[in-house]
Amino acid sequence: MNHTxxxxxxxxxxxxxxxxxxxxxxxxxxxxxxxxxxxxFERAPLDGSDAAAxxxxxxxxxxxxxLVDSLAKIPGEFESNSVGTFSxxxxxxxxxxxxxxxxxxxxxxxxxLGNSSPARATYEGRPVPIGYMCYSAxxxxxxxxxxxxxxxxxxxxLLNPAPSADELRAAQRAWEEVIxxxxxRIAFDQAFQDVSRVALGVGGRWS
Amino acid sequence: MDxxxxxxxxxxxxxxxxxxxxxxGKTDKVTDCPREVMEKWATSHITITARGGxxxxxxxxxxxxxxxxxxxxxxxxxxxxxxxEGGHSIEGRHAVGGAVDINxxxxxxxxxxxxxxxxxxxxxxxxTISSFLPENNxxxxxxxxxxxxxxxxxxxxxxxxKLLQMHRTHIHITVPGRGAQx
Numbered sequence: 001m002n003h004t005x006x007x008x009x010x011x012x013x014x015x016x017x018x019x020x021x022x023x024x025x026x027x028x029x030x031x032x033x034x035x036x037x038x039x040x041f042e043r044a045p046l047d048g049s050d051a052a053a054x055x056x057x058x059x060x061x062x063x064x065x066x067l068v069d070s071l072a073k074i075p076g077e078f079e080s081n082s083v084g085t086f087s088x089x090x091x092x093x094x095x096x097x098x099x100x101x102x103x104x105x106x107x108x109x110x111x112x113l114g115n116s117s118p119a120r121a122t123y124e125g126r127p128v129p130i131g132y133m134c135y136s137a138x139x140x141x142x143x144x145x146x147x148x149x150x151x152x153x154x155x156x157x158l159l160n161p162a163p164s165a166d167e168l169r170a171a172q173r174a175w176e177e178v179i180x181x182x183x184x185r186i187a188f189d190q191a192f193q194d195v196s197r198v199a200l201g202v203g204g205r206w207s
Numbered sequence: 208m209d210x211x212x213x214x215x216x217x218x219x220x221x222x223x224x225x226x227x228x229x230x231x232g233k234t235d236k237v238t239d240c241p242r243e244v245m246e247k248w249a250t251s252h253i254t255i256t257a258r259g260g261x262x263x264x265x266x267x268x269x270x271x272x273x274x275x276x277x278x279x280x281x282x283x284x285x286x287x288x289x290x291x292e293g294g295h296s297i298e299g300r301h302a303v304g305g306a307v308d309i310n311x312x313x314x315x316x317x318x319x320x321x322x323x324x325x326x327x328x329x330x331x332x333x334x335t336i337s338s339f340l341p342e343n344n345x346x347x348x349x350x351x352x353x354x355x356x357x358x359x360x361x362x363x364x365x366x367x368x369k370l371l372q373m374h375r376t377h378i379h380i381t382v383p384g385r386g387a388q389x
Contacts, residue, residue, distance in 0.1 A: 083353050084364055085371045087322040096319045139375045140318035145289075149299030149306075149350065149379060151369040159368055186258065187288050187310040187318055187376035193255035 064101050068112050070094055071119065071133040078123040078132075078161040086161050088136060090121065095137045102186055109138040110179060114172035116165040123161035131168040132161050142186050144178045228279045237279040238339070249275045256286035256310055265291045265304035270382050273339035274307060280335055286311030288377055298359070299348070300381045306348075310377035317352050318376040326353020329378050336380060348381035350374040 061069075076090020088095070098105035112134035118127030135158050147154040156174035158167065178184050224230020224240035229247055240248075253275065255261060263271065278285045289308030295301035301308075310317055312332060317325040329351035337346050348357040355362065355370040362370075 081322060083326065083371060084368050085322075092321060099316070099319070139372055141376065143373055143376055145294040146296055148295070148373040149348065149370075149381075150296040151366075151373055154369075157369045157372050159365065183294060185288065187316055188256045188258055189286060189311050189314055189316050189319075190256065191254045192258050193260035195250055195253045195255060 064098075064104055064108050067094065067097055067101075067105075068108050068134065071112070071137060072117070072130045073120050074133075076121045078121065078128060086123070088121070095140050098137050099141045099186075102188075106138065106142050106184065106186065107179060109134045110172060110175040113138070113175060114169045116168050126162065128161045129163065129165075129168060131172070132158060132163060135171065138175070142184050144175070144184050146178075146183050225279075227282065237276050240279065245272075245275050245279070248279050252278050252284040254284060254286045254311065254314075256288045257290070257292075257308075261287065261290040261292050262304075263290050266307065267305050267344070267382050267384055269340055269344045269385065270305070270307055270336075270380065273336045274309070276339040277332060277335040280339075281332065283332075284311075284313050285309050285332070286314070286316075289379075298381075299379065300383075303384075305384055306379060306381040308377045308379050316376065317378070322352065322375075325375070326351070330354055333378050333380060340382060341385070344382050344385050346380050347383050348379065350379040352376075352378075 071094060074090060074094055076088050078086045079089055081087045098109060101108070113131045115130040115134070117130050119130045119133045121128050121133060144154075144156060147156065151157050154174060155167070155170040156178065158171055163171070175184075224233075224244050225235050225237060226232030228237055228240065229244040230240050274285065274287070286309060287307060288310040289295070289301060289306070291301065291304035293302050295306070300306045309329075309332060312328055317329055320328065330353055333349050333351050333354070337349065340346065346356075347359055350356070350370050350373075352371065352375050355367045355374070
């Protein structure tokens, strides 16, 4: 090996070291930024549109997981309504952000359904369980086909915003069974079938 | 005109029908619309939102006509999330073509509407559909985000609350079928 080769080899080694160090530094800065962002997110009380926008914009966390976590943080209050169910008074944007994730959202919301930790939203002045927030999002996008028209004693329905831990777990198990059997329907807004083919068919709808 | 008239067996020779639903504007009754006008309206205003599609061939003809007439009467598009299909409870009558689920109005999901709006809009749509059903095939169940009604047996407050929650996303209407004991 001559002097030129040795010099070239040394140059490459030094350059590699600089690049590796540079990358480490860059990663460290990125990690720091991610950590700062995460801390800022965790600190700040969110309204629904903030959380949805943040998740969609691409956060270091999985957007769907971030949406689920955000349900615990949105302010608002559940109130009894005129028909005997409970309406959410607050920004409802976040509840509707799950829809775009279809089946993945159903699974994630059911996973969260058993969570009895307190959320920021309240009912009669007390925090509702996080699981109830997930339930509220779940029933805005999906329903169990076998039970929707005759729920009977099916435990998947939560009758008020202050369910016990046992009621949450029972609801979670009921929905897990529905998912396992693929016995639910998501109420989509896009077209899956051409009506004209059916409506105009001879011997079909109009005969 | 009798709203139960089958549009296939009757075609108004003058095409009497409101202009803004595709007719000639000589009357304001959507039930006067000839079959062709109804078909054209349905093609552009009835959307199948059931993933994987749904079966319309065996659905109760009174119910289907009433859905199309309601869409015309209200001048709105409706999304059908369920028609004749298995997997539902027996009493809902989906399996025999006696029920329909509607989950969008003008492309907006009931689930995405605030409760008060969903309850109000779904109520108007359900009542309009019911008004176009013949007396011998009136609904025995109407469940919406804001109301739960059935004729088959009394309902407790708890049952009503459960049904309302299970229909936060859609309207369900069951008819008994003509000739059925109501």
